[in-house]
Amino acid sequence: VIVVLSGGVGAARFLSGLVQVVDPAEITAVVNTGDDTVLHGLHISPDIDTVTYTLAGAVNPVTGWGLTGETWAAMSALERLGGASWFRLGDGDLGTHLYRTGRLAEGATLSEVTAEVARAWNLSLRIVPVTNDRLRTRLRLVDGEEVEFQDYFVRLRHSVPVSAVRFDGAAQARPAPGVLEALGEADLVVVAPSNPVVSIAPIVAVPGVREVLESRRESVVAISPIIAGAALKGPADRLLTELTGASSVTSVARLISPWAATLVIDVVDKDLVGEVEAEGVHAVVAPTVMHDRDASAELARAVLAVHRR
Amino acid sequence: VIVVLSGGVGAARFLSGLVQVVDPAEITAVVNTGDDTVLHGLHISPDIDTVTYTLAGAVNPVTGWGLTGETWAAMSALERLGGASWFRLGDGDLGTHLYRTGRLAEGATLSEVTAEVARAWNLSLRIVPVTNDRLRTRLRLVDGEEVEFQDYFVRLRHSVPVSAVRFDGAAQARPAPGVLEALGEADLVVVAPSNPVVSIAPIVAVPGVREVLESRRESVVAISPIIAGAALKGPADRLLTELTGASSVTSVARLISPWAATLVIDVVDKDLVGEVEAEGVHAVVAPTVMHDRDASAELARAVLAVHRR
Numbered sequence: 001v002i003v004v005l006s007g008g009v010g011a012a013r014f015l016s017g018l019v020q021v022v023d024p025a026e027i028t029a030v031v032n033t034g035d036d037t038v039l040h041g042l043h044i045s046p047d048i049d050t051v052t053y054t055l056a057g058a059v060n061p062v063t064g065w066g067l068t069g070e071t072w073a074a075m076s077a078l079e080r081l082g083g084a085s086w087f088r089l090g091d092g093d094l095g096t097h098l099y100r101t102g103r104l105a106e107g108a109t110l111s112e113v114t115a116e117v118a119r120a121w122n123l124s125l126r127i128v129p130v131t132n133d134r135l136r137t138r139l140r141l142v143d144g145e146e147v148e149f150q151d152y153f154v155r156l157r158h159s160v161p162v163s164a165v166r167f168d169g170a171a172q173a174r175p176a177p178g179v180l181e182a183l184g185e186a187d188l189v190v191v192a193p194s195n196p197v198v199s200i201a202p203i204v205a206v207p208g209v210r211e212v213l214e215s216r217r218e219s220v221v222a223i224s225p226i227i228a229g230a231a232l233k234g235p236a237d238r239l240l241t242e243l244t245g246a247s248s249v250t251s252v253a254r255l256i257s258p259w260a261a262t263l264v265i266d267v268v269d270k271d272l273v274g275e276v277e278a279e280g281v282h283a284v285v286a287p288t289v290m291h292d293r294d295a296s297a298e299l300a301r302a303v304l305a306v307h308r309r
Numbered sequence: 310v311i312v313v314l315s316g317g318v319g320a321a322r323f324l325s326g327l328v329q330v331v332d333p334a335e336i337t338a339v340v341n342t343g344d345d346t347v348l349h350g351l352h353i354s355p356d357i358d359t360v361t362y363t364l365a366g367a368v369n370p371v372t373g374w375g376l377t378g379e380t381w382a383a384m385s386a387l388e389r390l391g392g393a394s395w396f397r398l399g400d401g402d403l404g405t406h407l408y409r410t411g412r413l414a415e416g417a418t419l420s421e422v423t424a425e426v427a428r429a430w431n432l433s434l435r436i437v438p439v440t441n442d443r444l445r446t447r448l449r450l451v452d453g454e455e456v457e458f459q460d461y462f463v464r465l466r467h468s469v470p471v472s473a474v475r476f477d478g479a480a481q482a483r484p485a486p487g488v489l490e491a492l493g494e495a496d497l498v499v500v501a502p503s504n505p506v507v508s509i510a511p512i513v514a515v516p517g518v519r520e521v522l523e524s525r526r527e528s529v530v531a532i533s534p535i536i537a538g539a540a541l542k543g544p545a546d547r548l549l550t551e552l553t554g555a556s557s558v559t560s561v562a563r564l565i566s567p568w569a570a571t572l573v574i575d576v577v578d579k580d581l582v583g584e585v586e587a588e589g590v591h592a593v594v595a596p597t598v599m600h601d602r603d604a605s606a607e608l609a610r611a612v613l614a615v616h617r618r
Contacts, residue, residue: 074383095387
């Protein structure tokens with residue numbers, strides 16, 4: 001069994017490679033819910049949906065999130081009324097949010113709803129939210145204001161400097177059923193190339209997760225989302241610079257070092273192997289840019305090879 | 310100023326005639342909210358939306374509710390997930406519910422949201438919910454089960470016998486700002502040809518409304534939704550039979566008699582003038598079937614003529 005700690009787009013692309021080289025029934029994605037939000041009354045779980053839609057082959061290939069062939073009638077109507085439309089909700093995507101919100105109101109857990117949606121898409125990998133309890137990534141901006149993750153990420157287009165990140169609710173959150181067991185029993189735990197500060201860190205902040213990772217550090221392999229100092233997507237590079245002083249595979253290595261023994265870095269960063277290993281993390285060099293499904297499968301094979309070695 | 314006590318489709322059609330013969334700025338529709346419900350987390354106000362969409366010229370002319378040219382991508386997605394889809398929410402219509410739910414969550418009142426939506430549709434008549442507080446029509450079925458209005462009306466297709474109706478929350482509900490003032494100052498109060506048991510009764514059940522109507526009984530003119538014993542749309546005839554023993558203009562007259570001096574009945578019921586007047590209600594005979602906008606305007610003129618007489 002392989003467990004993948006997952007954020008959104010980067011994790012979804014890695015998983016779409018992994019399912020080509022491993023029986024999907026042997027894969028559990030433990031997904032960040034710190035990005036979750038309630039908008040217009042609807043419970044939205046962006047990372048879970050991105051993973052689900054991508055594995056279902058239904059994701060919009062241009063954006064990497066949302067559904068392909070989406071229509072926008074609800075958003076147009078909302079905009080005409082003057083409603084907040086900065087968070088784009090396509091019509092088909094709204095069906096997912098209506099379903100989730102309705103089921104949660106009936107008393108179902110987010111785990112249950114997530115499994116139901118995955119089943120409806122005929123997925124056989126397990127997709128599990130890290131917690132069914134409230135977990136909210138909040139960012140303090142340099143002007144002192146604290147905002148919700150989606151406010152920062154979408155509304156402010158992650159273009160404002162951040163001075164601190166915290167995970168509201170994390171201390172009280174319980175891991176979702178099966179999360180600690182899966183992490184404890186997995187042959188391999190992969191940390192997907194997701195934002196270490198706002199996608200992976202909230203997963204590790206849920207009580208018990210960090211402890212089980214630390215106890216199995218040799219089985220934990222991370223993939224750097226930073227390539228030549230930059231993130232392919234999103235604000236990982238900016239956030240690393242703002243919060244740790246530098247954006248490099250070395251700063252990623254420093255963050256994960258307490259609970260991950262290995263970091264896969266891109267071939268363009270091969271000269272930094274020594275720096276990474278000075279952080280106490282074994283460095284493995286491989287092509288990590290997932291241009292397409294073949295590249296994703298190749299990266300998955302490289303990660304499995306680390307593990308088998 | 311003319312105030313119209315309004316349910317859904319019948320009221321909307323009457324109002325679409327009235328705006329042709331009276332300056333819309335002189336019209337206030339006080340709309341039933343006993344049909345309101347929360348579905349999938351969204352606050353839905355079916356009667357308010359039917360009135361708004363109809364007056365905006367945007368209503369689906371076939372159903373009498375929902376938007377014309379509507380698409381159904383969200384419902385299709387919800388259905389595929391196995392979600393409850395008996396209450397049909399079109400994609401454009403969802404924009405309204407997203408807007409309303411978001412604004413209510415921000416602390417706006419239903420009155421404010423309703424006015425904002427009407428303004429966005431460039432309507433100059435006032436559309437006011439009877440109350441901003443919770444009001445829920447509940448029906449007891451003959452098997453003893455009590456259901457919400459939309460469960461009865463949509464899910465059960467109003468085809469099950471009912472033994473009682475109550476308006477949950479009515480005793481605690483306060484009339485929305487301006488409702489009692491408008492009723493007290495209006496030159497004419499029209500009771501639209503809406504279901505007297507489940508559309509008009511919840512309006513009258515809000516504390517203060519009945520009292521002001523009683524005090525101005527001579528200025529209150531109702532239009533019978535029952536024609537030759539039957540309702541043109543919906544379960545008014547069944548409910549009248551089940552709850553009052555008969556469905557006729559006479560049973561309508563009996564219900565409204567305490568607070569309305571006049572009932573407009575259709576020409577096909579002209580032989581029942583005596584029966585109606587025996588209930589203490591002045592009967593006026595006019596064509597009441599609103600086939601089209603011209604017929605609606607004609608009915609509006611007939612109602613105004615009653616008043617001017």
